[in-house]
Amino acid sequence: MRVIAYHVVFSTYGFWLPNDARGSNSSEVRADNIKPFGEATLVTHTRKSVANKPHDRQLRLAAKKALVRPEVVLTGRQALSVATGFARQVEVSGLRIHACAILPQHMHVVIGRHHFEIEQVVRFATSNWYRATPRRRIASI
Numbered sequence: 001m002r003v004i005a006y007h008v009v010f011s012t013y014g015f016w017l018p019n020d021a022r023g024s025n026s027s028e029v030r031a032d033n034i035k036p037f038g039e040a041t042l043v044t045h046t047r048k049s050v051a052n053k054p055h056d057r058q059l060r061l062a063a064k065k066a067l068v069r070p071e072v073v074l075t076g077r078q079a080l081s082v083a084t085g086f087a088r089q090v091e092v093s094g095l096r097i098h099a100c101a102i103l104p105q106h107m108h109v110v111i112g113r114h115h116f117e118i119e120q121v122v123r124f125a126t127s128n129w130y131r132a133t134p135r136r137r138i139a140s141i
Helices: 032-037 057-065 076-093 118-132
Strands: 005-011 097-102 106-112
Touching: 005 118, 032 057, 076 097, 076 118, 106 118
Parallel strands: none
Antiparallel strands: 005 106, 097 106
């Protein structure tokens, strides 16, 4: 079966940690400050969301408090800047975005198949929306 589009989820700093007990997309925990909260929890057994999986919420919140910077939560203006960055990438690369939802701490984007590998597309998109977001108002995405 030919791939026609990719569902890509981008997240802001602190939204979903690599050692979240529900699972993550990370194979290692690099930040020493959150290593005490567990090993990386790479999910490889399902393509479905693990967001509603039961877990120790207090442990997850304690790990978030151990972050070196506060979690990034986009304001409406910052979300608009992210959208502007995505639009810029569409203009320069010919990407087809079939759907886009920009939420305060993460974004869902359905990107049509492109001649670039999806990993390259994600790097381009991330770079453009990060450049479009005013740094003085946002710690890290």
